[in-house]
Amino acid sequence: MNHNFPRIKTNRLFLREITDFDQENIFRGLSNPKVIQYYVVSFNSLEATREQMLWFSEKAQMWWAICSPDNQTFYGAGGLNDIDHKEKKAEIGLWLLPDIWGKGIMKEVLPLIADYGFHQLKLNRIEGFVESENMNCKKAMSKLDFQYEKTLKDCEIKNGKPISIDVYAKTI
Template structure:
């Protein structure tokens, strides 16, 4: 585990770096039909899930983003994952991603933990924009983004193919409203 990886805390959760012992929980999440229905990746074995664990650690090394394991503060139980992908420092933006194991749905964990990630993104990384791309049919995710005060920007119709069918993506954003220092060349 890297010493400088940021640990974030809320009232009920700790967001920490992924460790090897999270493998089974990540597999449990990213093989669960209710999670992967709208998620971009899924795995059918523990061995294949190691690819995702490698991806989590490579994001930080390559500065392409950062993801945290979301865990209970009470007992350390793994609840899910959340973070930033496609970090673009030049344009001060990144894409948000998150998922929870189904037994943790409806308990307010996302609305409690995601603001920690937003604050980190805006204050520590210096981002101005966090984007969310959501399959139009994914009502639960859209409700979560509404609770997190994301703005709906529009729909990209038939922009991707999934399972041989075109799907549409709704675009959401959250902006940091601090003044952005713009320098002219």
């Protein structure tokens, strides 16, 4: 556990460092068909989720566990990855467990993470890569002042099929 890892608290949420104690919750999310429908990473066993736990601890990633204010209920995870201090940019990401979808959590968390990136990490650009079919996420990105930039057509293979990715970005 990193004692310097920033904690972010609001009336409804507590964002804290992801620790090994979260592995089961991470697996619960990243094995859920509803969560991974538009998410690149997925796991079919608790042991395989260890790979993701190691990824969270890498220096180029800064991801938070998204929890209830009392830290008793895990909602999902969000953060910045591929943090590039030289280019002053990073990619933003977020996933939530389905039982809390539609409660405004994403709209509350994404600005908190972006603000941290801009003001604490001194980033100039935060990018979001969204599967073109993920209409809900695309709407949220637009509402949160991320500007649509382009579509990367058939740029990735998922479940044996090509998918397109829409690129959104926010700059300071």
